[in-house]
Amino acid sequence: MAKKKIIVIGGGFGGVFAAKSLEKLGRGTLDVELVNNNNYFVFQPLLPEVAASSINSADAVVPLRQLLSNVQVRQARVMGIDFAKKTVIVMQGARMTPVELKYDELVMALGTGVDLNRIPGMADHALTMKDLTDAHRLRTHVIGCLETADVTTEAEVKQQLLTFIVAGAGFSGVETAAEVRQLVSRALRYYPNIKPDEIRMYLIEYADRILPTFPADLAEYATTQLRSQGIDVLTGVGTKSATSTGVELTDGRKINSSTIVATIGNGPHPLVSMLGLDMQWGRIKTDRFMRVPGQEHVWALGDAALIPLVDNPQEDPVDYATQTAQFAVREGHQLAGNIFAKLNGKELKPFAYESKGSLASLGMSKAVADVYGIKLSGTFAWLLWRGFYLSFLPGIAAKFRVGMNWILNSIMPPNIVQLRMPPPATRYIHFWKGDKVFEPGMLIDGFYTVINGSFKLTIDNPDTGEHFEKVFGPGEHFGERVLVKSELRTGLVEALEDGLLLFIAQKDFTRFATAFPFLDNYFKEYIEKTFGGADKAFAPGSTNQRKQLAKTR
Ligand SMILES: Cc1cc2nc3c(=O)[nH]c(=O)nc-3n(C[C@H](O)[C@H](O)[C@H](O)COP(=O)(O)OP(=O)(O)OC[C@H]3O[C@@H](n4cnc5c(N)ncnc54)[C@H](O)[C@@H]3O)c2cc1C
Numbered sequence: 001m002a003k004k005k006i007i008v009i010g011g012g013f014g015g016v017f018a019a020k021s022l023e024k025l026g027r028g029t030l031d032v033e034l035v036n037n038n039n040y041f042v043f044q045p046l047l048p049e050v051a052a053s054s055i056n057s058a059d060a061v062v063p064l065r066q067l068l069s070n071v072q073v074r075q076a077r078v079m080g081i082d083f084a085k086k087t088v089i090v091m092q093g094a095r096m097t098p099v100e101l102k103y104d105e106l107v108m109a110l111g112t113g114v115d116l117n118r119i120p121g122m123a124d125h126a127l128t129m130k131d132l133t134d135a136h137r138l139r140t141h142v143i144g145c146l147e148t149a150d151v152t153t154e155a156e157v158k159q160q161l162l163t164f165i166v167a168g169a170g171f172s173g174v175e176t177a178a179e180v181r182q183l184v185s186r187a188l189r190y191y192p193n194i195k196p197d198e199i200r201m202y203l204i205e206y207a208d209r210i211l212p213t214f215p216a217d218l219a220e221y222a223t224t225q226l227r228s229q230g231i232d233v234l235t236g237v238g239t240k241s242a243t244s245t246g247v248e249l250t251d252g253r254k255i256n257s258s259t260i261v262a263t264i265g266n267g268p269h270p271l272v273s274m275l276g277l278d279m280q281w282g283r284i285k286t287d288r289f290m291r292v293p294g295q296e297h298v299w300a301l302g303d304a305a306l307i308p309l310v311d312n313p314q315e316d317p318v319d320y321a322t323q324t325a326q327f328a329v330r331e332g333h334q335l336a337g338n339i340f341a342k343l344n345g346k347e348l349k350p351f352a353y354e355s356k357g358s359l360a361s362l363g364m365s366k367a368v369a370d371v372y373g374i375k376l377s378g379t380f381a382w383l384l385w386r387g388f389y390l391s392f393l394p395g396i397a398a399k400f401r402v403g404m405n406w407i408l409n410s411i412m413p414p415n416i417v418q419l420r421m422p423p424p425a426t427r428y429i430h431f432w433k434g435d436k437v438f439e440p441g442m443l444i445d446g447f448y449t450v451i452n453g454s455f456k457l458t459i460d461n462p463d464t465g466e467h468f469e470k471v472f473g474p475g476e477h478f479g480e481r482v483l484v485k486s487e488l489r490t491g492l493v494e495a496l497e498d499g500l501l502l503f504i505a506q507k508d509f510t511r512f513a514t515a516f517p518f519l520d521n522y523f524k525e526y527i528e529k530t531f532g533g534a535d536k537a538f539a540p541g542s543t544n545q546r547k548q549l550a551k552t553r
Helices: 013-025 044-051 132-150 155-161 171-190 216-228 325-343 379-392 396-411 480-484 506-515 517-531 543-552
Strands: 004-009 030-036 040-042 061-063 072-075 077-082 087-092 097-102 105-108 163-167 200-205 231-235 239-243 246-249 254-256 259-262 283-285 298-300 357-361 367-371 374-378 426-431 436-438 446-452 455-460 467-472 492-495 499-505
Touching (some): 004 013, 013 105, 044 132, 044 379, 105 325, 132 155, 132 171, 132 259, 155 163, 163 246, 163 254, 171 200, 171 216, 171 231, 171 259, 171 357, 216 374, 239 426, 357 379, 367 379, 374 379, 446 480, 480 506, 480 517, 499 506
Parallel strands (some): 004 030, 105 298, 163 200, 163 259, 200 231
Antiparallel strands (some): 040 061, 087 097, 239 246, 357 367, 367 374, 426 499, 436 492, 455 492
16 A cells, blocks of 8 residues: 655644654654755754854754654745645755645644734844844854944944844743843953943833743742843833834833844744635644644644644633644644544544643843742752753754753853854845934945935035035935945935835945946936036045045044
8 A cells, every 4th residue: 555645844843743753653654754944953942042152053953864764854945835736835956946745644834934024124123033043143243243342432333232132021032132141241351342331231021021921920030130130121111113223112212222133023934824724813723633624634733833722712822732842842743643543544632731831041040940830940940941951852962962062161261253144235224313324434335225214415525615415215326336436435324214225235236237238327327417427426535535534433
């Protein structure tokens, strides 16, 4: 008899544990394949430690092929599902071509997405904390801020660089804030021009307390602990908007900062929300057996699924499985059992599980734990936290590597190597009224198009007394002289109101503009018409003037 083909899409906690159990239960009768966009499994609870340099990024992940030795692993991006034809469409290979994979049973474990679009500017300026790249980017960014602050003489800019904001104080927000604070504190001794009291760190939570899934007294302990480490915990207030220079809070306060980490905004996975399945709270509704209603051969689990824990669930999250690794693992085992039972004509079991508790690390060897109803805090809870996650990590090699990282990190100085990750060459940048886009003496960076708001360019030439100014509105642009090369800016551009710019880095803009003769001509004519010629456009860009500006910086 031909083996039944089971495809699992998503190689996180839910997908991996479902695939592992399916392979075990159905050895010889099932052909199990797992599709994931990376060739590794990410242990998300350790991401804040990766961001803080406590763990090397490669050690917080496990290669899927090693973890699932008897499961076929395919590194590919799932682009669609044709439920009628029972096929998954993936993009794969060097040319990223679409391939159709046939299934008998499909397990959906794609996790969730991040949707920050409800807060203006957040999607463009906040760092997220969802996968390995995010953690690595945050670490690089924080170290970059320290490097820049150490050589910055402008007090306002320095303060902005040394202010760190974490939005959202659930598990990941609290742990990220604590770990980043610890990294900064430990790294400071290598930055002689930064004083400890120049560091500002904010943890912002809209609810009236942090760690909403923990008992109130443990959340209170965590708040006190974080404050004692110099983290300003702000509750009952949210983030209203974000720009390249900071955040505005819902109470009207503005905090200037170069670092905004958003652990809020969990939204539906973009692919999942396009499939036309019955969804609630951004999750796929399933029955108690984790089957997707209306799709006979489709199952869902993990963060992507809304799995009822009782027969008649109400509109209350407590009636459903929570979005945690603990639940996803348990769901994986049980879902595998149910698929196996279905294929063998046996009875399916409804999903039922009670959380064994929660643990959250607070940095500085402190944690809070609520395990089997026993509340713990302090160093003992932290040891428990470490012990639990070490035991939870799949594979001996991963346990050993993480254990070694922890030991080395406790006796060695922090790793402050900055492996740069340049920002996207084309990106949106939000500005508040009065913000400077650039000013004389800054290195030329790129070309700007106004999406909304208005921006004023002022050029003053002290040599000739010439003064030039122009206001740019939506659809207009500035910075086009990057096409003709120059090292330093000679004009000042300020936002006259809150606004949004599309930025294209110099190299990319120059390549693009010069590739199209009509664009090249357009910009040359534009410079002629607007500034009265290239010379005027560069006022006061004489070599002497630029040298002078460079000296004063
Ligand atoms: C920073 C952080 C800290 C956390 N701490 C804890 C904790 O302490 N305790 C706890 O219990 N839980 C914690 N969680 C939550 C926990 O990690 C999640 O509940 C769990 O990972 C959910 O598992 P999942 O399999 O549903 O989704 P995920 O683990 O997110 O896995 C989804 C997988 O699908 C893949 N994928 C997505 N789209 C595609 C596509 N189009 N094609 C192919 N593959 C795709 C992804 O790469 C990923 O591998 C934390 C989460 C974060 C982000």
